[in-house]
Amino acid sequence: MSATTTTPPPGGTAAAAPYPRRWAAAAVMMVAALMDLLDVTIVNVAIPSIGRDLGASETALQWLVSAYLLGFAATLIVAGHLGDRYGRKVLFLIGTAGFGLASLACGVAQSPGQLIAARAVQGVAAALLMPQVLGSFRTLFHGKERGAAFGMYGAVAGFASAIGLLLGGVLTDADLFGLGWRSVFLVNVPVAMATFAAALVVVPATRERGAGRPDVIGSLVLAGSLVAIVLPLVQGHANGWPVWGWLCLAAGVLGLAGLGLFEAHRRGARTVPLLPARAFRLPAFSVGVLVQLLFSVGMQGFFLVFAIWLQGGQGYTPMQAGVLTVAFSVGGFLTAPIADVLAVRFGRLVLVAGSLMMAGGFGWVWSAVDAAAEVHTGAWSLAPGLLIAGAGLGFLVVPLVNVVLSAVPADIAGGASGIFSTAQQFGGALGAAVIGTVFFEHAPDGLTDALGAAMPWVIAGFAVCALLCLALPRTAIAAHEE
Numbered sequence: 001m002s003a004t005t006t007t008p009p010p011g012g013t014a015a016a017a018p019y020p021r022r023w024a025a026a027a028v029m030m031v032a033a034l035m036d037l038l039d040v041t042i043v044n045v046a047i048p049s050i051g052r053d054l055g056a057s058e059t060a061l062q063w064l065v066s067a068y069l070l071g072f073a074a075t076l077i078v079a080g081h082l083g084d085r086y087g088r089k090v091l092f093l094i095g096t097a098g099f100g101l102a103s104l105a106c107g108v109a110q111s112p113g114q115l116i117a118a119r120a121v122q123g124v125a126a127a128l129l130m131p132q133v134l135g136s137f138r139t140l141f142h143g144k145e146r147g148a149a150f151g152m153y154g155a156v157a158g159f160a161s162a163i164g165l166l167l168g169g170v171l172t173d174a175d176l177f178g179l180g181w182r183s184v185f186l187v188n189v190p191v192a193m194a195t196f197a198a199a200l201v202v203v204p205a206t207r208e209r210g211a212g213r214p215d216v217i218g219s220l221v222l223a224g225s226l227v228a229i230v231l232p233l234v235q236g237h238a239n240g241w242p243v244w245g246w247l248c249l250a251a252g253v254l255g256l257a258g259l260g261l262f263e264a265h266r267r268g269a270r271t272v273p274l275l276p277a278r279a280f281r282l283p284a285f286s287v288g289v290l291v292q293l294l295f296s297v298g299m300q301g302f303f304l305v306f307a308i309w310l311q312g313g314q315g316y317t318p319m320q321a322g323v324l325t326v327a328f329s330v331g332g333f334l335t336a337p338i339a340d341v342l343a344v345r346f347g348r349l350v351l352v353a354g355s356l357m358m359a360g361g362f363g364w365v366w367s368a369v370d371a372a373a374e375v376h377t378g379a380w381s382l383a384p385g386l387l388i389a390g391a392g393l394g395f396l397v398v399p400l401v402n403v404v405l406s407a408v409p410a411d412i413a414g415g416a417s418g419i420f421s422t423a424q425q426f427g428g429a430l431g432a433a434v435i436g437t438v439f440f441e442h443a444p445d446g447l448t449d450a451l452g453a454a455m456p457w458v459i460a461g462f463a464v465c466a467l468l469c470l471a472l473p474r475t476a477i478a479a480h481e482e
Contacts, residue, residue: 026152030133030152031191032092033153037157043068043168045322045325046169048307058443064116067120068122074127076421078219078274079128079130087206092199093200094125095126095130098125100188103192106182165325168318168322170318172318173318215272221259224252225259228252228255259274260277284403291396292404295424295462296426298362301431301436328386331361332390333390336394348472352469359463361391362458363455364385365389370452438453
């Protein structure tokens with residue numbers, strides 16, 4: 001995470017003699033990363049089946065998404081600093097083993113509470129391993145090879161978003177060995193075991209020589225604050241929006257603000273700041289992080305309620321729901337390769353267009369749902385909207401990463417990257433909480449009415465993203481640094 005001198009990999013210094021098995025190591029680490037990248041989407045289409053089998057409440061269904069994302073968000077930044085200081089390989093192995101064990105616990109869970117707890121542990125384990133992948137890539141590869149390695153990561157991440165939706169439906173419908181939805185989690189177990197064994201052999205031990213001490217106390221404050229914000233939003237509807245919920249929400253917001261102020265005025269400490277104030281003083285970074293947060297709110301919130309509506313209200317099977325939602329990923333595949341090229345020429349307008357396309361695409365979906373009312377809504381009327389929204393995703397997300405991180409000085413680039421990723425995960429947890437709550441509050445009137453009530457929130461989020469993108473630098477892409 002830190003931009004400092006790295007420990008040379010086995011075989012000599014990076015410049016003179018690159019680690020000979022670096023591509024094998026990269027492949028092994030990408031397989032582990034794929035487990036997390038798949039798990040973000042693979043569960044969505046299985047949620048209705050999980051709810052029926054375990055008798056999960058509406059609140060529990062929201063927690064199935066939020067628990068994973070919260071565990072990830074609360075752990076990600078400090079996990080990156082721990083890997084920098086104490087060694088990335090150790091953290092990677094712990095995260096991989098933990099993810100496999102947590103997936104096993106998910107697959108054998110007998111109650112919603114057990115499954116939610118295991119999902120939270122899954123998220124923590126994923127946060128331990130994911131920063132070590134990109135951190136190791138920065139150490140093992142240089143020049144054009146580094147660009148190729150990061151390109152591989154981006155391609156796999158895009159592939160995972162599509163295959164996760166489809167695989168979740170296929171595994172749930174296939175009912176392998178009578179496991180049903182449980183196979184969505186259990187499929188990770190042999191993958192984690194094989195990856196762990198291979199990593200012991202081919203992944204080198206790397207770390208940052210000058211890395212400061214991770215801020216453990218600050219990490220606990222951050223984790224507590226994130227949970228305090230999401231908890232009352234998920235539980236509020238079921239509990240009648242009690243006073244304690246509003247107090248808890250306020251405490252979470254104040255905790256984040258207090259942590260930021262404390263770190264902004266701390267002097268002389270060797271502890272690595274979790275929320276570097278210098279980064280937030282840069283408009284491109286602070287606005288970009290907010291765009292990332294709102295984007296994730298809309299994305300996760302939409303796919304949670306859309307999966308429930310498709311299967312619970314429209315009679316789609318899990319596989320049919322997965323096939324339909326792949327249209328969204330196809331849209332992203334079409335625009336992602338040209339997004340950076342267009343952003344170099346047209347700047348922030350490309351990001352504005354992407355946000356508006358997402359708002360318009362989801363507006364199309366809302367219109368198709370509203371037109372059909374309580375009648376079955378065919379896939380052909382929904383797919384074009386999902387395709388447009390997915391195309392907007394490519395124009396928004398691909399350039400956004402470069403806009404935000406190119407504006408940050410090299411010495412805090414690692415920490416800024418962690419904050420950017422944390423905003424994505426926390427935004428997803430907020431989306432499941434807020435948009436899920438709106439949906440379930442209207443569910444007694446029918447799932448179609450519930451989806452109709454939730455969609456304006458989704459669309460408004462992307463419309464606000466478009467307005468915020470206008471505050472980004474006019475030239476939205478900076479030169480890449482080697």
